[in-house]
Amino acid sequence: MVPMARALPGEIQPGKCAPGRPGHTLSAVELSPIIAPSILASDFSRLGEEVRAIEGAADWVHVDVMDNHFVPNLTLGLPVVQSLRKATAIPFDVHLMITDPQRWAPAYAEAGAYNVTFHAEACDDPVALAKTLRAAGSKAGLAIDRDTPVEPYLELLPYLDTILIMTIKAGFGGQAFMPEMLDKVRDVRRRAKVNNLEIRIEVDGGIAADTIEQAAEAGADAFVAGTAVYGAADPAEAIRKLRGLAARAMGVA
Numbered sequence: 001m002v003p004m005a006r007a008l009p010g011e012i013q014p015g016k017c018a019p020g021r022p023g024h025t026l027s028a029v030e031l032s033p034i035i036a037p038s039i040l041a042s043d044f045s046r047l048g049e050e051v052r053a054i055e056g057a058a059d060w061v062h063v064d065v066m067d068n069h070f071v072p073n074l075t076l077g078l079p080v081v082q083s084l085r086k087a088t089a090i091p092f093d094v095h096l097m098i099t100d101p102q103r104w105a106p107a108y109a110e111a112g113a114y115n116v117t118f119h120a121e122a123c124d125d126p127v128a129l130a131k132t133l134r135a136a137g138s139k140a141g142l143a144i145d146r147d148t149p150v151e152p153y154l155e156l157l158p159y160l161d162t163i164l165i166m167t168i169k170a171g172f173g174g175q176a177f178m179p180e181m182l183d184k185v186r187d188v189r190r191r192a193k194v195n196n197l198e199i200r201i202e203v204d205g206g207i208a209a210d211t212i213e214q215a216a217e218a219g220a221d222a223f224v225a226g227t228a229v230y231g232a233a234d235p236a237e238a239i240r241k242l243r244g245l246a247a248r249a250m251g252v253a
């Protein structure tokens with residue numbers, strides 16, 4: 001039997017009535033915003049504490065796995081994710097910036113990740129891997145790096161739960177947001193709307209108080225923020241501020 005993908009605690013489901021809006025049915029575009037702080041910007045010597053500091057404020061914790069092959073940077077891998085999983089109940093949004101994701105991605109699903117995203121540029125058969133991830137119990141995400149057009153992947157949206165549009169070149173935190181990447185977000189949102197698909201459109205890179213609204217207006221509804229959260233004096237407050245800005249821009253405040 002194929003296990004069901006884990007449900008996200010507290011997430012508003014499309015098709016259900018929005019709280020406070022009796023009779024109104026949510027469409028995919030009206031999902032409440034997801035704020036996913038990236039632990040890449042946290043203090044790695046205190047990972048457990050850093051993740052617990054955003055409990056109750058963050059929707060997902062974004063875990064950047066880099067292998068120094070797919071990207072020129074090296075972060076953490078499966079043993080760290082397995083240990084960290086025990087330290088918090090926040091759903092894990094694992095972003096694999098690795099070559100050969102077919103080999104490693106299912107293990108992250110088995111380790112309890114809520115969503116596992118792999119890169120289009122690193123995978124020959126994204127549909128097969130998405131199916132494997134769903135069968136392993138996680139949501140399936142496809143990431144599109146800065147220099148990759150999204151058009152060839154629009155046909156794959158029905159097989160995906162998340163599409164992650166990089167708004168920087170993958171590999172390092174703290175880079176400047178690239179607004180020109182938002183055309184990809186618009187393309188995905190248009191296709192999702194036409195085909196009535198329930199897919200999260202996630203943006204990653206340079207997301208902060210001065211950039212999140214334009215990403216939300218373009219159609220994004222999940223926002224990765226590293227520096228803007230872990231570089232703030234009060235990470236939980238920074239998340240609340242980002243959520244408010246995104247929700248207003250999405251028209252769901």
Ligand SMILES: O=C(CO)[C@@H](O)[C@H](O)COP(=O)(O)O
Nearest residue numbers: 040171172173174206226227
């Ligand atoms: O995937 C990546 C980097 O490749 C990101 O998740 C960064 O960690 C985002 O950091 P900020 O731009 O928000 O500082």
